[in-house]
Amino acid sequence: MRRRIAMISTHGYVAAQPPLGAPDTGGQVVFVIELSKQLARLGYKVDIWTRRFDNQPETEMVDENVTILRVPCGSNEFIPKEQLYKNIPEWVENALRLIKKQNLSYYFINSHYWDAGLAGQSLSNALNIPHLHTPHSLGSWKKSQMEDAAPEDTEKLEDQFNFTARVRHEQRLFQECDMVIATTPPQSDLIASDYGVAPAKIRMIPPGYDDNRFFPVSEASRQGIRTEMNYHGPVIASIGRLARNKGFDLLIRAFAIVATRIPEAKLRLAVSMQSSDPGDSRMLEELQELVVEHNLQNKVLITDSLPDEQMADYYRAADVFALSSRYEPFGMTAIEALASGTPTVVTTRGGLYRALDFGVHALYTDTEDIEEFGICLLQALKYQRLRNRISQQGSLRVRALFAWSGIAQQLLRAVEDRLHTGVDAAETPDVSSIWRQSVDI
Incomplete structure (x- = not known):
């Protein structure tokens, strides 16, 4: 029994x-x-x-x-x-x-x-x-x-x-x-x-x-997923609850630095349409105002949360995944992105980065330092050999530690x-x- x-x-x-x-x-x-x-x-x-x-x-x-x-x-x-x-x-x-x-x-x-x-x-x-x-x-x-x-x-x-x-x-x-x-x-x-x-x-x-769901695919399969999702050019992605601690406002500001140097880059945010934190009811409007303030209307797409079955492909389709939190005890979305073979930038305002070697498994940054955050995202997009290395090694790392x-x-x-x-x-x-x-x- x-x-x-x-x-x-x-x-x-x-x-x-x-x-x-x-x-x-x-x-x-x-x-x-x-x-x-x-x-x-x-x-x-x-x-x-x-x-x-x-x-x-x-x-x-x-x-x-x-x-x-x-x-x-x-x-x-x-x-x-x-x-x-x-x-x-x-x-x-x-x-x-x-x-x-x-x-x-x-x-x-x-x-x-x-x-x-x-x-x-x-x-x-x-x-x-x-x-x-x-x-x-x-x-x-x-x-x-x-x-x-x-x-x-x-x-x-x-x-x-x-x-x-x-x-x-x-x-x-x-x-x-x-x-x-x-x-x-x-x-x-x-x-x-x-x-x-x-x-x-x-x-x-x-x-x-779940290592049965989140795992790398071939580049040909990844490109097929990107086509289905209508991705064109370099894409940075993030996902999470619409809460202030998730730092999506910091990510938009950092992405503005990226956009000045890689004009074809896009930022995709999958968030809920309602804040999960009491008192933060204007968060979605604030993000939309930031997009307009930095003239990123054609570069930033904010959508509702994704069905769970679409998560793995959402990670795989991105060129870089960003965990932008102001504070984050762990960072489950970053683990899933790494496991899916997506080059990932994580926040130093939490514990996960200490399990990862910089430039080997992932990149990490102080997300409150907007210039540092933006440069880190820029490096992740700009250097193909760096992306290849952290894609492969990051996936192996999380499989060894977090299945x-x-x-x-x-x-x-x-x-x-x-x-x-x-x-x-x-x-x-x-x-x-x-x-x-x-x-x-």
């Missing part, structure tokens, strides 16, 4: 085919769905617990061994992740009733982001089962990054993102859960330094990608080592040791 695992991700539109780009629905949802499917392939049944709203069905099958269970709390309306923690006690009560009604028993809980972490810890306490928490991002880090970028908006940012409450809840959560799963070495360091978590309680396990099969195995090993044999997380080698050895950190 298969053991059962509870994954908890309470915010956003968690679904078998998630509407990526919808509010609070992006890389984390993909992470949870893909990790769950891989755990099922390794012999487990997985229940993905989330919040029910917008008249969604109570249950949804991802596959025969992965089920989404939706539990209501608050209202039937969408609640932003910055506010959802207030409704988590109600969610936990309703989840516990369903667990007892269906007589469900779990091997362990893995929660994702701090709202789900609060739910996971409450369920862990009530059911006396292990709880591993994956924060994805940290309140202390996000607060410092955003306040550094806009010191005049400190009060506004506090109202919008509830940093004080978030950090307080994270502090307690990290101390109470059985293990904290960091997704990058810098995040692991911050969990220890900012929150006082013992290093032995932290395991570094990165997100993964989902290995990520799921690391999570299971963390559970077994830490919770059943008393081995400290820091004592067991995993992909983080490869990552740390390969870069200067």
Whole structure:
């Protein structure tokens, strides 16, 4: 009989085919769905617990061994992740009733982001089962990054993102859960330094990608994809939720530098048509105004989010992919682009670049430095030999470090080592040791 695992991700539109780009629905949802499917392939049944709203069905099958269970709390309306923690006690009560009604028993809980972490810890306490928490991002880090970028908006940012409450809840959560799963070495360091978590309680396990979907194709196939997508000339692409931290405004400004030197270059942005962050309702208009300000109307195309099945070809068709975030705990889209063989420029305001050698696997830049960002994009477009090298080596790099099969195995090993044999997380080698050895950190 298969053991059962509870994954908890309470915010956003968690679904078998998630509407990526919808509010609070992006890389984390993909992470949870893909990790769950891989755990099922390794012999487990997985229940993905989330919040029910917008008249969604109570249950949804991802596959025969992965089920989404939706539990209501608050209202039937969408609640932003910055506010959802207030409704988590109600969610936990309703989840516990369903667990007892269906007589469900779990091997362990893995929660994702701090709202789900609060739910996971409450369920862990009530059911006396292990709880591993994956924060994805940290309140202390996000607060410092955003306040550094806009010191005049400190009060506004506090109202919008509830940093004080978030950090307080994270502090307690990290101390109470059985293990904290960091997704990058810098995040692991911050969990220890900012929150006082013992290093032995932290395991570094990165997100993964589906290597059955994201892989390089021949140049002939790539050109066929470009023809289907009506691409002409050099193309820089990016994709993500319409959120200020994604830095699409920085990318447009940087692209203006590229356009002065390579007039035939184009920039394609696939974003949602509605901001996922409260208070950023004018973001799309701001991007469109930037395009006009820099006279790029015939060079920049902003479209809605893509269906998931089109993502791999979207990456492959581009000559360069840009991860432009102001801060980014990891950068799933960059991993998928690299895996697809697309030369990629990533931000240094996050952890991913430290797993990549500059000029070998990718290029990286401080995206807040517009001139540096623009020059980096320009170099990636201008030099064919550089593009060829980072296309080949970048794909090999992410396949070695970030395929989902290995990520799921690391999570299971963390559970077994830490919770059943008393081995400290820091004592067991995993992909983080490869990552740390390969870069200067």
